[in-house]
Amino acid sequence: MSQEIKADKVIDARGSFCPGPLMELIKNIKRGEVGKIYEVWSKDAGSIRDIPKWVAKAKHEMVGIFEEDGYTRFAVKKMR
């Protein structure tokens, strides 16, 4: 997958056990603009399961998941 995706906002939630990366993402997307890309950084192993699941359920678009050194970047496009 391309690493070139240009996020409109990066949310660094590495080290957020509570409220956690998904809540940080939802909080931002909820108030965000349709069409914009939000990228959340997570070190939490559960994110790989939870974030794509929420994105699908909330009908947004998972633009990319990128493994970095010790953390993962999830890029999500707000669709509605």
Next chain:
Amino acid sequence: MNSVDKKPHVVILGGGTGGVIVANLLGRKAKKLADVTLVSKQENVFYEPDLIYRIFDKKSTKKQYRPLRKVVNKRVKILNEEVIHLDPKGQKVQFKSGNDISYDYLVIATGAHYNYDNVPGYAGEAHHFYDEEAALKLRDALESFEGGNIVTGVADLPYKCPIAPIEVTFMLYHYFKRRKMLEQVNLHYLSPLGGAFSIEQASEKFEKQFEKKGIELHEFFNTEEILPEKKVVSSLEGEEINYDLLILVPPHEGATYIDDRELANEQGWVLVDTERLQSLAYPNIFAVGDTTELPISKAGSTAHYQAKVASKNILRLIKEGQLNAKYNGHAQCFVMMGLTSAMVLDFTYTRPPLRIGYIPNRLFYYVKKFFARFFFRGVLSGRI
């Protein structure tokens, strides 16, 4: 006094957990180095965590209050004013009374306030327990509740003490059990996440309890609106749930008196360095507690630990023109698992919660239940 020996003026906005600790530490340690002023719209400090007990007992909230003057160091000047505007470039704070104050260093610690209008249908329909008035109203509503669906959850993100709505859901179960009404009451918990909570091991514990107690968990439910005429709450994810009694943590906002978007975002959450707690735009401004946009729980414990770091950094800045204290993301939350047992979640930015805390017991319950006295005498002093 001429301008050469004029002491710097440190102004702290907000006389809650974070603000009072900063005031006490600077009052003691800055001594002759700085003048310290604490600004707060209330004359008292209020201990919020005990509100979860007030919903279920008949006690008054009197013991949750202490006059600010009694818990704040005598060297600190207290102003009973409400902040309505902050000008970070002009280093000036405007009050509702028409007065204003200038500062050299500023600590923003005005916590979070609730704006019901951020969620359509919330005002006048949803109950909560996040302030005294609402908690006492909920107490009455529970007392006269005759049966049906009780739906608990959160109206919006972020919110303080992320564990509180789960605790209260457990406590509701025990409350209705005591009243022998479990047959007539259906409890539902709306979780914004795919599971009960963000920390996996804790989430598993909570989910087991939900199952055991017959509480229905609704995952990925982020409230969109409430339709009072239909008694329905709907989610961003497209689900609808019927309620007879709705208990949702209210929508929160931060320091909305700030309109400088480099200092705080649209919701008033102050943008600070995650470790130094210093504004990313204004080096003479710090923020602690619920009002910060940090990726950590908004809680009394985090406000406490942050207050110590921010005070150290301001002291060093005044003395040496540099700073070196770092906040490591430490949070400590005692979680009620029933009416008389609790567990503890203790973690930092880099360390997951300690395993020992996952064992619910009576000791943790007593710590939580009797913490208020220790809070007023110990925690607020900044010595701990």
